[in-house]
Amino acid sequence: MTLSTAFTASFGVRHPIALAPMGGAAGGALAAAVSRGGGLGMLGAGGGEPAWLARELPLVAGCGKPWGVGFQSWAIGPAAVEQALECEPTAVMFSFGDPTPFVGRVREAGAAVIVQVTDLEETRQALDLGADVIVAQGTESGGHGARHGRSTLPFVPVVVDLAAPVPVLAAGGIADGRGVAAALVLGAAGALVGTRFQATAEALVDAPTAEALVRGRGQETERNRILDIARSSRWPAKYTARTLGHPYLDRWRGREDELVGDPEATRRAYRADVASGEVPPAPVWAGEGVDLVTDRPPAADLVATLAAEAADALARAGRH
Structure with missing residues (x-):
């Protein structure tokens, strides 16, 4: 059963x-593998670091299948977008911030514009910009998302209704084929999957991270700003990040203002703790959805598995 949308x-x-363009994990090899497997591989370009792009873009640009690249809108400039467009991606995705300065150039280059949204205001802005696809991200997602966002289940149908006829991808907590099927039932035209693809053979993660993902449980995840503050990350305060447990969460939970108060001391302390091995790098x-991560298969195989599981879930639902 082929799921056409x-x-x-x-x-x-x-x-x-579609592969979520996860900074630090979704490199060219992973994006290419997802595309070859029949999905849409998305390179996680983050803030558009030129040397990283120069290394990773060729790995996916030559895959012979549709592919894309994703940026953090708040962190990039025009040069990063131009560097990506030189490789002729099928789509460029923007998340977290105003993509207005970049959309016209992407469209001029002939690539589709995908915009990730975390609330209805962002959805309306994306539609006003003429986005070709909207990604509705729920708060269950790993990595960064809205501090005051909404859960995937109630958020996606509202975005689907608002965006119609523009296709919507559901994101957040989707880690197996049943989640993909649920996204389709909610009216989405597909699913953007992140955490599950971090635990694949091609992902740019080290062995301890992969092992932590396989062992991790959903109740161990937490959405917070503590680690951004401690690491002196420039992420805007409106976006928090969902991670597995970390010593700094236990140490500073509820005391974020103290961390913010002396950024230089915080930076030194965090680096010292990393250097000593007290906290992970x-x-x-x-x-x-990390409970559903149980192994590290090749990404192309995972795409096929997710699709088959989704088709089976929909068929079983239709028999009831």
Whole structure:
């Protein structure tokens, strides 16, 4: 059973599954593997660091299938977008911030514009900009998202109704084929999957991170700003990050103002704790669906598995 949607038709992909452009994990090899597997692989370009892009873009640009690149709108400038467009992506995705300065150039280059939204105000802005696809991100998602966002289940249908006929991808807590099926039932044209693809053979994560994802449980995840503050990250305060447990969460929970109060001292202390091994070098970004991560398969195989599970779930639901 092939799951054909407005998303698969528009992008010429076999399955209604897209790789979340996760900074630090979704490199060129992972994006290419997802695209070859029949989904839409999305390179996680983050703030658009030129050397990183120069290394990773060729790995996906030559995959022979539709592919895309995702940026953090608040962190990039025009040069990063131009560097990506030189490789002729099928789509460019913008998340977290105002993508207005970049949309016209992407459209001029012939690439589709995908905009991730975390509330209805952002949805309306994305539609006013003429986004070709909207990604509705619920708070169950791993990594960064809205501090005061909404859960995926109630958020996606509202965005679907508001955006119609623009296709919507559901994101947040989707880590198996049943989640993909649920997204389709909610009216989405597909699913954007992140955490599950971090635990694949091609993901740019080290062995301890991959092991933590396989062992992790949803109740162990927490959405917070503590680690951004401690690491001196420039992420805007309106976006928090969902991670697995971390010593700094236990140490500073409810005391964020103290961390903010002396940023230089905080930075020194965090670096010292990393150097001593008291805290891990980086947070483990993980969504609430991390319970469903049990192995590290090749990403192309995972795409096929998710699609087959989704088709089976929909068929079983239809028999009841």
